[in-house]
Every structure is written in structure tokens, then in C-alpha cells.
Amino acid sequence: MKRHQALAYTILGIFLLVNLFPIYWMFVTSVKIDIEVYSAKPTLIPQQPTFRNYVEIFTTRPYFRYTFNTIMISLATTFFCVILGSVSAYGFSRFHFFGNKFWRYIIIGSRVFPPISLIVPFFILFGKLENWFGIQFIDTLHAQILVNTYMWLPFSIWIMLGFFDVLPRELDEAAKIDGCTRFQSFRKIIFPLAFPGIAATGIIAFMGTWNEFMFNLILAPTPAAKNLSVGASDFIADMFVSWNHMGAGAMIASLPAFIFIIFFQRYIVSGLVAGAIK
Template sequence: MGLRRRRIVRSIIIGVFSVLLAFLLLAPPAWLFISSIADLKDLLRIPLRWIPENPSFSRYAGILFGQGPESEFRKIMANSLYVATFVTVICVALGVLAAYAFSRLRFPGKDRVLFILLFSYMLPPIAVIIPLYQMFSNLKMLDTKEALILVYSAILVPFVIWMMRTYFDTIPRDLEDAAKIDGCTHLQTLFRVILPLSLPGIVATLLFAFLMSWEEFFIALILTSTPQAKTIPVAIAEFSGRHSIDFGMMATGGVLASLPPVFIALFFQKYIIGGLLSGAVKG
């Protein structure tokens, strides 16, 4: 009887903490959505009103279908999608090839190069932003999406190499030996054997690269100045002015900015979980 009671108490405690954790995780996005459809007077009211009196989707309509100043946000969303997509493709393409080389090939200084790559990824953006600004200014590439693609790719390729190298290390070498016996070269082995087995890890890495380039703020703030190249984080920050803050538009922009990563995560959920679990255990 005592054992059964302990199990019941444990189940109740786990349930309570699960509900509390779910509330803590879901409350911020729920409030973000409520703020996007509430009047400004509801957002500034004391005590706070959790359910708006007159909910309205006019901000979403203005951004998605309007022709006023809010319509610039559509162009900025397209900029973010363009930059994040190209950065992801470049980083995964280069990172997978380099990670396979670091995982399987032997060459002098391999470990040193890996640590140099890790060090370059750990550099804070503020330490390199002035040289980057001067370089792109001399190249007449300020306020362009291509400048952001180059910088983000240079920053994220080391991250992709480290993640994919760890994943490749979990794949048995016997599979490659069998492929080489059949006459495959290193590249043929990579594309015909390793990549199909590494699909979960590639998808997980792809999502991380996409999210990092999608949400980056500081570099985009310095290198862009017009809607032709600005990205979503910069646009959302500009809803806060010197004398006023448009909380509703900031929340609306935040909701719209969160939709693509959420959809990607839901669509590739199986591969993401498999990639994280497989890459975390070496054997």
C-alpha cells in the first residue's frame, strides 16, 4: 500500500510540474499573440487585462495586405527568408563536405584547424563588426542582402562543421569500408552511403543554421539601413521610437517572425529529434 501511495504522489508531483512547465513555456507566445490583437489602451491598462475587449486582426491585415507603411514589413520578411535560405544552403553544403573530411581523413594539423574554427565561431560580433563595415563599405556592398549572406555564412560554417563532424563520428566505418571494396571513392561513399544515413543530423543542423540567420539582429542592424535589405529583427526593433513604442505592431511582427521556424520545426520534427539523439551518443 505504501509503494502504491508513493507512486500516486510521484505521479501527482510530475503532473503538477509538467503543467507548470507547460504554462511557463506557452505563456510568452500566448501573450505575444494577445498583444497583437489587443488595443493599445488594453495593453497599457492597470491592472492588466488578459483578454482584450475588442480583439482585432487589423494589424495583420495591414502588414499582409495593406499598402501603407506597414506593407514594408512584407518586403522585410521576404528579405529574411531570402537571406536565411541562402545561408542555410551554403552552410550545409560546405559544412557537410568539410565535416566529412575532418571526421574520416587524416592530415597534419586537423585538430588545430578544428579548434581555430571553433574559436572563430565564438568571437563576439562586436569584435569584428567595424572591420566588416569598412570592408563592405569599400566593396560598395553596404545595405545589401548579399553582404548579410556572406557574413552569416562565414560565422555559421564552423558551427555546421562541428555539429556534422560529431554526427559523422557516430556512423560505423564498416559501411564505408564495404563501399570502398565495391569501388566507391570518398565522394561516392559520402553521397551514396553517409548522407542518406545522416539525414536526421543534416535536417537538425539545417534548422539550427536557418534559425540563427533568421533571428540575427546586431550585424543586420549595422550593415543595413533601408527596407531593401533589412531583416525582421531590425524591423521589429524599429517599432520602438524615441518618444513612443508601438507594442501592438511589435507583437504582430513577433508572431509573424515566429511562424516560419515553427512550421519548419513541426514539419521536420521526426528528423530533428533523431538527429539530436543520434549526434549526442557516440558508438
């Protein structure tokens, strides 16, 4: 092995060690008993490993409800981001209208503001909507879906926009000659060809929504719409922190990320790279 290769592998090994150790420590903590967790001498390997903590978080906390809420919010947000994002990106890519470039930057500019600065406006807006329409928004799943769609839709449009711009316009013209309408051309030809980019966008939107914490913490104060990320904070009490139960909850909340990385990594990489090349 050449010297520069050995150096590269060494740096890569150190990088992996630094990044994977928190995950390892989180798992180790999740299988420790209380005495070992609060011991003055931390142990890298559990002396009496147990999965009782995983059972207890579902029996002592409404974790089934948290899991259901997280799945519903993430799937619905991903669906709206993919559908609305792909149609919007296709329109920006294929139609030349006044203000096309301007509105592109307006869309991405809506994500310039720090998310924490939007909490109060969203809270006031939902309160107004409740008064106007008599429909509850605070502490509901549809409010969480609306907020997360707002947060991820601009990003989805921009990722898919770069991908649609790469596809030749001749494909649309050929489909039109064959008798396809604009919508049929998009659905039967452009959408399948853009699937890697669309899949990458959907996966990133899903993972971002799954891990969302701040808006859910403020806008979902009860288990009715609370997700797994905020549910893990239930184990922080006034006088102590149940680290092993929190670790178990964090591991469960992290499972989708591991699954997506293992099974859908090629879609993420190919989609983002293809969308970046013009």
C-alpha cells in the same frame, strides 16, 4: 497517480506556463486595439479583438520586403552551411592529415568571440571589399548571407562531424570496392545515412538566421536587406511604442519556429542525439 508523478507534472506545468505566457501575451497584444493596449489596467483577454494590426504592418511598412529578405537570407545561409559543413565534416572525419585536431578546434574557436565584437571588423571589411572590387556589400543580401554563414558554419561542422564519426569507415571501403569514387561514396551512401544529423543542423542554422537581429540592424540600415526581426523594431518611435503592431510583427517572425518545432522536431532530436553518441 503516484506522488512523484504528480510532482513532476506540477513542475512541468509551471515550466510550460512560465515559458508560454510571453508568447500568449505577444499574441494577445497583437490583436488589441490602441485604447486597450495603452490602458492602465492590462487585460489578459482582448475585449475587442481585431486582426487589423496584421494588415496595417504590411500596408504601412515594407513587411513584404522584410519577409522576402528573411527568407532569402535564411535559405541561402542554410544551403551553404549544409553543403560546406557536410563536406568539411566528412573530410575531418575520414582523412587523417597533419593538424586535423588542431584545425577542428580553430574552427569552433572562431565562435568563441562575442558576436557584438565582430560588428566593427565586418563593417570595415565590407567597406574595403567595396573599394577593391567596386561591389556594394553594406545593406545587401549577399553581405547578410556571408555574415550568417560565418556565424553558423563552425557550429554546423561540429554537429555533423560528431555524426560522421559514428558511421563506420567500412561503408566507404565497401563503396570503393564497388567502384565508387570518394565523392560518389559521400553522395550516395554517407550523406543519406547522415541525413538526420544534416537535417537537424540545417534546421538550427535556418532558425538562428531567421531570428538574427544584431548584424542585420547594423549592416542593413534600409529596407533593402532588413529582416523581420529588425523590421519589428520599426514600431519603436521617439515618444511612444506601437506595442500591438510590434506584437503582430513578432508573431509573423515567430511562425517558422513554430512550424519547425511541430513538423521537424524528430529530426532535431534524433540528429543531435545521434551526433552526440560515439
